[in-house]
Every structure is written in structure tokens, then in C-alpha cells.
């Protein structure tokens with residue numbers, strides 16, 4: 001039996017078996033991207049005053065756990081802290097014997113146990129020292145930073161990452177609250193966005209190509225078919241057939257508005273045979289159900305039009321990324337045909353096997369032709385641009401064509417901060433959000449106040465005993481942040497908003513800067529999820545800030 | 561709320577906050593009032609005591625995360641139930657297991673690992689099904705937290721905990737915290753048995769996937785999955801009926817794959833792969849570490865809040881979807897008066913009076929509001945169909961061919977039982 005199909009019969013490798021449950025989400029290409037990735041975790045930045053060893057870094061370690069398990073290539077932990085007793089009550093990747101040792105070394109050792117395929121390194125230093133080596137940061141595909149972190153470290157780190165095009169995740173987990181933000185490169189294109197299969201159907205019933213028209217024309221004998229054949233005509237062909245009939249009685253026009261479409265739907269339904277034992281036909285039911293969704297002219301989504309209009313797409317250069325070269329070729333395709341390349345997939349429908357397969361082949365063949373046309377344009381562009389990079393792989397062009405209607409370009413933004421040099425739109429969004437009842441933005445603001453408090457403690461040269469729970473510090477930094485949120489018209493933050501911020505600060509201060517394991521574990525899950533999407537370049541990453549409220553069990557996203 | 565008020569109770573409770581202590585962070589939070597805590601909550605010794613004296617039961621596929629989180633939430637007495645043994649495909653997310661543990665019982669390996677890592681916690685494993693245990697066993701716990709992967713097990717524990725509630729004994733009410741994941745999605749929910757919306761009230765939110773009609777599988781396959789179903793449901797019965805099919809046996813899966821591949825070639829269908837074969841036959845649901853972490857930690861965070869009252873707990877459902885950014889939706893699912901488990905009234909169900917009883921019984925497996933695979937049923941007057949004992953089965957079998965209209969009145973109530981559950985489900989059948 002084996003001889004009949006030798007190539008197909010090899011079972012899964014042990015690696016495929018280990019990763020089976022995730023390969024079903026991001027496939028071999030996503031897995032390869034993960035394995036090619038080395039992730040940097042900057043997990044603390046030195047003590048916070050005399051009595052506080054600094055950020056406990058549990059959310060950071062939990063994030064790494066969720067990246068080591070699915071098999072990233074490697075990770076590096078930067079953390080100058082020494083393990084204390086209180087670390088053991090909150091961090092699972094430390095053990096009794098870890099006390100007094102380097103936390104970076106111990107967490108690295110215990111994380112590596114999770115997956116022998118992953119390499120782990122550590123530095124018992126502040127990241128500032130490592131950044132003096134210009135070769136350090138470029139080794140990483142992603143930087144994860146556990147806050148709060150003093151600005152004098154955070155800003156140079158995120159700025160250097162930005163210049164290198166390395167994405168950054170900056171997170172906080174304090175008490176019952178957590179927040180995190182993603183800093184993506186200025187343009188971050190995604191081809192494999194994995195839209196809901198229901199929303200991706202593109203069947204071209206209103207602008208069929210000649211082979212599809214011919215297939216539908218074969219149905220002129222519909223009335224002469226026996227009941228079995230009649231009940232197995234694919235609904236797609238039924239719709240094409242009845243559309244032609246409709247057009248004859250409607251001056252050549254297809255149904256174009258809701259009223260006409262519902263009339264057409266009733267017309268289709270009325271054509272089903274009801275004299276059979278079932279009292280109806282499933283394929284006609286499917287046809288009627290599909291009318292509203294499929295009898296729609298092709299229109300380019302505005303998000304795709306925007307991508308076509310971006311400078312990167314209009315002005316290609318020898319150094320343009322592959323994405324933009326293919327996007328430009330697709331734009332040319334759209335300009336000459338008025339549609340995007342056909343994705344070529346067909347939903348399942350009631351039909352005889354052979355009829356379905358031949359209909360499927362009509363779609364697949366057309367999709368293949370479209371890919372060939374786009375590929376030719378891409379090759380032409382490549383030679384015109386005299387690109388030095390390797391030719392764009394055929395597979396990438398094919399995947400792009402399949403997903404053309406759902407590609408996405410995220411316009412990356414800096415890690416948001418409330419400071420004198422904050423982006424004006426960030427401050428405006430925060431101010432507007434403050435007016436929304438039950439908004440979680442007060443938590444983000446409280447976290448910014450904490451950052452600000454920590455910044456002062458860590459930057460102060462005096463050997464003062466000031467804790468992260470110091471009332472005077474909190475009061476002064478709260479006022480400072482609130483002042484920055486004053487409206488353009490000079491209007492101060494209203495009393496209700498101030499009270500909300502005070503409540504968020506109070507909950508935050510319960511923990512005195514410390515982490516709760518549940519919230520850090522949950523946050524580590526959310527942050528890892530974003531890391532996976534960014535590293536595989538699949539699905540849709542956060543744009544750009546998430547706030548989780550563990551006291552009220554809910555979260556919100558903001559573009560700050 | 562007066563946010564500037566002093567925190568009563570805080571000063572004396574400071575003695576519990578050993579600044580160098582292991583539980584410094586957790587006890588800090590438990591020793592101070594927050595803006596969302598109840599006015600009559602006393603911070604300090606009370607919640608810390610509650611933590612140390614609560615007995616928590618964890619079960620199911622999220623077990624690794626749940627045990628870790630409970631242990632690091634300061635709970636000292638944790639029990640875990642899991643019937644499964646460790647498989648290679650668990651290693652991408654169930655982080656307490658290593659290559660060398662493959663084949664060992666999950667409950668035991670996980671319990672031993674966490675107990676060794678977190679000093680002072682006691683974890684008692686039980687290798688078996690939750691259905692092995694009776695009410696006496698469940699009565700010893702304060703809270704039950706489940707990350708079960710089967711809807712059947714969820715419904716069983718739900719109805720069991722509801723049936724244990726004794727209005728005169730507040731301790732008989734065991735909060736159930738449930739979590740589940742699929743790919744990048746999941747949900748966490750808190751159920752106060754008999755008080756708030758239960759798993760059964762929410763059953764139609766988790767409708768089963770419609771099955772492919774048998775005639776498609778048998779005669780007109782169009783998709784690679786249809787060929788795999790054919791090999792699994794039909795070819796195996798014909799060619800190897802003496803072997804019990806085991807979906808963990810690689811040789812069995814290979815055989816199905818071969819048969820499906822051959823059938824696909826015959827019908828010119830592309831796309832049958834080994835991975836797909838396994839997925840269809842084992843009904844595999846994609847699973848990753850990060851989603852499991854999110855959902856497991858949501859459930860254990862609620863357990864901590866329920867046990868200590870340090871913040872309000874979830875009322876009562878949070879859904880999470882991570883494909884597109886971070887999306888959560890928190891809402892209060894409704895307690896249904898006609899819930900077959902926690903309600904007083906029979907649930908309404910529309911039926912076709914011309915349907916035979918046999919067809920109706922088969923349809924209950926797929927109907928979102930029932931999802932019962934082996935139902936038996938009776939009206940107040942008579943037995944309609946009874947699977948057990950054999951004599952009764954034989955006696956009631958002729959009813960299967962009769963139309964519903966000939967067996968029951970429009971609007972009549974039927975009591976449905978199923979071997980998978982301890983409760984009886986009541987439905988009021990309306991002819992449509």
C-alpha cells in the first residue's frame with residue numbers, strides 16, 4: 001500500500017508532534033519565523049531606593065515562558081537584581097536555592113528547562129552598560145521591557161530599537177493592574193492576517209470570467225434534470241443561472257439594492273422542487289441563503305486603497321521591502337482589471353463530487369492565472385529597480401495574492417508617555433478618554449505617575465530613603481502629570497476624572513509597586529500573544545496600548 | 561467613594577507584612593483597603609487566614625497553570641484531578657512536563673513539581689475522572705476551579721455542584737470558576753451554583769459544530785475532511801471491525817490516513833494530510849501556552865478574590881479573543897428560569913410534530929440547547945424511550961418509529977436523562 005503514494009506517507013516528525021497544536025494556528029512558516037527569533041528581556045533596571053530591590057519582573061519571565069514553550073530560537077535576560085525571599089513568593093522560575101544568586105541567571109536556567117530547543121543567555125547588568133556595544137541590540141528581533149523604568153534608560157533603549165526597526169513591548173504589572181504598549185516600526189506590513197473564512201469569500205458572481213460563465217451556461221437544461229441531479233447542482237451555478245434570467249427581465253441589470261436582492265432571493269427559492277419527499281432542496285436553500293452576501297459587486301476596501309496610496313507603494317526603490325514590491329504589482333493588477341487577484345477558494349456546498357471538483361478547478365485555475373500575472377509584474381519591477389536582494393520567492397507572491405483583500409499595514413507609534421515631549425495626539429486621546437464613563441485610561445495614567453515616581457527615585461543622587469509609596473512623591477507627580485493633561489484651551493482635568501485617577505492610584509499603591517502572580521501570569525500571556533503575532537507577522541498585533549483591570553476583570557485597547 | 565480617607569485596619573495588620581517575607585507583595589495587597597473593596601471588608605489577618613485555610617480543587621487541561629497560580633496565590637491546600645497521561649503534544653504549553661515524563665499521569669507529575677518548587681504548599685493529586693468522585697468528596701472544598709476540555713465534564717461538575725446546594729447550609733455552596741480556550745480565544749466565568757447563571761444556562765453560547773451529513777461522507781465527498789470521515793466512520797468498520805479504533809495509536813491513524821488519501825485520489829480531491837487526518841479523527845483544538853496562561857490566570861485571580869474578598873469577583877463572564885489585538889468582553893450572563901439544571905421551569909423546545917421519536921432523539925446531540933448524545937426520555941405518564949435496562953429498551957423501541965404527534969401532546973413536558981449526567985433535563989415540546 002505504501003508504494004502507491006510514497007511522498008505523502010511520511011508521518012509527522014517528533015518536532016511536528018510536539019508543536020502540533022500551535023502549527024494549526026501559524027503553520028510551518030510561522031514556526032520558522034519563531035525559531036529564527038532571538039528575544040531580549042530587560043527585566044529590571046536596578047534597585048528603587050535603599051529598601052526596594054526594584055521591579056520583580058514576574059510578568060517578563062512569564063512572557064518568556066510562553067515564548068520558550070512554542071520554541072523561539074533564543075532569549076537573553078538582562079537583570080541586575082539578586083534573588084530575595086519575596087521573589088520566591090511571586091516568581092515560579094526561581095527556587096529555594098536561588099536565594100542570593102543572580103535573578104537573571106536563575107530565571108534563565110529554569111526557563112531553559114522548558115524547552116531544550118531554545119537557547120538562553122543572561123547579563124547581570126543594567127541594560128545601559130550593554131547598549132554601549134553597538135552590536136548588542138541588533139542581535140534581537142524583539143525587545144521586551146519590564147517597567148517601571150527610569151526615563152534615562154527607557155528612552156535611549158526604545159529609540160535605538162526604533163532606529164534598528166526592532167519592535168518593543170513595554171509592560172507594567174502592579175497589584176491588580178497591568179498595562180503594556182507595542183512600539184512597531186513606522187510601517188509594519190502583515191500579509192497573513194487570518195481573517196474569518198466567512199468574510200473572505202470572493203466568488204465574483206457579478207463579474208464572472210469566461211470559464212465560469214461557460215460552466216453556468218451548461219445549466220440551460222435545468223428543467224430536464226431528474227430530481228437527484230436537480231438537487232445536486234452547486235448553488236453557485238444556480239445563482240449564476242438565475243442571475244441571467246433576472247437580468248433578462250430587468251434591462252440587463254443584476255439586483256442592486258436590498259429590495260431587489262430579497263426579490264431575487266424569493267425568485268431563487270421559488271425555483272426549488274418541492275414535490276420530492278423532503279419537500280424542498282438543500283442546494284436551493286444554500287443558494288437563497290447566499291444571495292445577500294454574494295450578489296455584491298467587487299469593491300476595494302478602503303484600508304487596501306490606503307495601502308496602495310502610501311508612498312512606499314507608489315515610489316519603489318531598490319531597497320523597498322518585498323511587501324511593497326508585491327503590493328505595487330497588485331495595485332497594477334487592480335488598475336487594469338478593477339478587481340484583486342482571485343483568492344481561488346470555494347466554500348463547501350451540496351454537489352456531486354465531480355461537479356464540485358470541476359467548479360473548484362475553475363476557481364483554482366483563475367487564481368493561478370492571476371498569480372502568474374502578478375508574478376510577471378513583480379519580476380519586471382525587480383529588474384527595473386535593479387534590486388540587490390534575492391528574488392522574491394514565488395510562494396510569497398502566491399500567499400500575497402490569496403490574502404490581497406485582507407493585507408494590513410500597521411503604522412507603528414512610539415511607546416506612549418505623558419511627558420513634556422509627548423506626542424500631542426497621545427495627550428489628546430487620553431484627555432478624550434477621560435470623559436468616557438468606566439474608561440480604564442485612569443489606570444494608564446496612574447501607571448504613568450508610578451513611572452514618574454520611580455524615575456525620580458532612581459535619578460536622585462541623594463541617598464534618601466524614599467519608597468515608591470511615598471505620599472509626597474505621589475502627590476507631586478500626580479499634579480505634574482495632571483498639568484500635562486491640561487487641554488489645549490487651558491481647561492484642567494475635571495473633578496470626576498481626578499477622582500478616577502485617584503482611585504486607580506490608590507489600588508496601584510496597595511501593592512507598593514509589587515506584582516501579584518495571577519495578574520503577572522495573565523499579562524505574560526497577553527504580552528506573549530502580541531510577541532508571537534509580531535514575530536510570525538501573522539494575525540493582527542495590538543495597536544498600541546492595552547490596559548488590564550484585574551479588580552474588575554476587564555481590559556481595553558487604546559491607540560496612544 | 562471617598563478616596564482620600566484613611567485605611568482603617570491597616571496599621572495593626574502591618575504585623576502580617578514582613579518586609580523581607582516571601583509573601584510580601586501578596587500580603588501588602590491583602591492588608592490594605594482598595595477603592596473597590598467592600599466597606600465591611602477587614603484587611604489583614606482575616607483574608608490571609610482565609611487563604612491559608614481554603615481547600616481548592618483544580619481540574620483539567622489548564623491544570624499546570626492553575627496549580628502554579630494557586631500555589632503562588634498563597635493557597636496551601638490544593639487538590640487536583642486529571643485522568644490524562646502526558647503526551648508529546650502537551651509539551652508546547654503544559655510547562656510542568658518534560659520529554660521524560662511522557663506517558664506518566666499529569667496530575668501526579670504536576671502536583672509533585674509545584675509542591676517541590678513552592679515551599680509550604682500541599683498538593684494532593686487524583687488520577688481519574690471528576691465523575692469518579694461523589695458529593696461527599698466535593699463537599700470538602702471551598703472553591704472548584706476547572707479548565708476542562710470537554711463540555712460533558714463541565715456540565716457534569718456544574719450539575720453536581722448545583723445539586724449539592726442546601727439552602728440552610730451556606731458552606732454547601734461551592735463557587736465554580738471555569739475556563740476554556742481554543743486557539744487565540746477563550747473565556748473565564750464564575751458560577752455561584754443555584755444563584756447565578758450556570759454552565760447549562762449558557763449552553764447555547766457554545767454550540768457544537770454541525771456534523772457532515774452521512775450521505776456526503778458515504779457517496780459524494782468534496783472536501784479532504786469528508787474522505788477522512790469516510791475512512792474513520794465507514795472504511796474502518798468494513799475492513800477492521802475486530803480492532804477497536806484508538807486515536808492515540810499511530811498505526812491506526814496511519815491506516816485512516818492511507819484510506820482517506822486513496823479515496824481522495826479516486827475523487828480527485830486534494831489536501832488530505834497526516835496532520836489533517838489527526839485533527840479530524842481526534843477533533844483537535846489548537847492550543848498555545850499564551851492563551852492558556854491568560855485564561856488560567858483569569859480563573860485563579862477570581863479564586864483569590866472569592867477566597868479573600870480583596871476585590872470584587874467577576875460577575876460573571878469574560879470572553880477573550882487575541883487574534884486582532886487584545887479583545888475582552890465582560891458581561892453578566894443571564895440565569896435562565898427554564899434552565900434544565902438550575903431553573904424551576906422546563907425549557908421550551910420547538911419540534912416538528914411529523915418527526916419520528918428516533919429522529920428527535922438523534923437530533924438532541926446537535927441541538928445547541930440540549931447537546932445530549934444518549935438520551936432516554938419519558939413524559940409524566942409514560943416512557944417514550946429508555947436505553948437501559950435491556951427489557952425496557954426492547955419494550956420502548958417500537959416508539960422510535962412513531963411520529964412525535966402520535967406520542968405526545970403539543971406543549972407537553974418530557975424528562976430527558978443521559979448517562980453522562982446525573983440530572984434530568986426537562987423540556988417542553990412545542991409543535992411548529
Ligand SMILES: [Zn+2]
Nearest residue numbers: 758761899902
Ligand atoms: Zn442554569
